[in-house]
Amino acid sequence: MIREEYLLPQEKILLEKSQTILVFKELWFSVILLFLTFFGYFFINFYFSFITSFLLILFCLMALFKRKLINYYVTNQRVIIEKGIFKKEVEWIQFSKIENVEIKKGFLGAVFDFGDIRLRASSQVESELIIKNVRDPGRFQRLILTLLTGLKVAK
Numbered sequence: 001m002i003r004e005e006y007l008l009p010q011e012k013i014l015l016e017k018s019q020t021i022l023v024f025k026e027l028w029f030s031v032i033l034l035f036l037t038f039f040g041y042f043f044i045n046f047y048f049s050f051i052t053s054f055l056l057i058l059f060c061l062m063a064l065f066k067r068k069l070i071n072y073y074v075t076n077q078r079v080i081i082e083k084g085i086f087k088k089e090v091e092w093i094q095f096s097k098i099e100n101v102e103i104k105k106g107f108l109g110a111v112f113d114f115g116d117i118r119l120r121a122s123s124q125v126e127s128e129l130i131i132k133n134v135r136d137p138g139r140f141q142r143l144i145l146t147l148l149t150g151l152k153v154a155k
Helices: 025-043 044-068 107-113 137-154
Strands: 013-018 069-073 078-081 089-094 098-104 114-121 126-134
Touching: 013 078, 013 137, 025 044, 025 078, 069 126, 069 137, 078 107, 089 126, 107 114, 114 137, 126 137
Parallel strands: none
Antiparallel strands: 013 069, 069 078, 078 089, 098 114, 114 126
């Protein structure tokens, strides 16, 4: 959860997301190690199975840890990216500056419903914020577009 010091007065978190675990290579190594663990237990020896089990647990923990390194928040005023656990880095873009919202999905993203969301800002300097590898990016995009529409109607 984002620290209160990063939020503006009357700012409320509407959506909180982190990267999908499917994109981390540690997870895929874990799947391979799971296969090797079972294969090693039945066909090689116990020690091989023990070592692969240890590596399996290690890679799963690494994938879970990496997943918590980057969090994404949509508030009623802006989109925030918070990076890091001990040393925090925060990037954000206000809704009033957003000009375009795009979704980009690869093959795996289309199959498992995850992708990147690119927010382009309307300013003198062309800037963008990329929200990487989130599950259900359409929901994220719909929320942002709904808030943008409400903001433009209120002006």
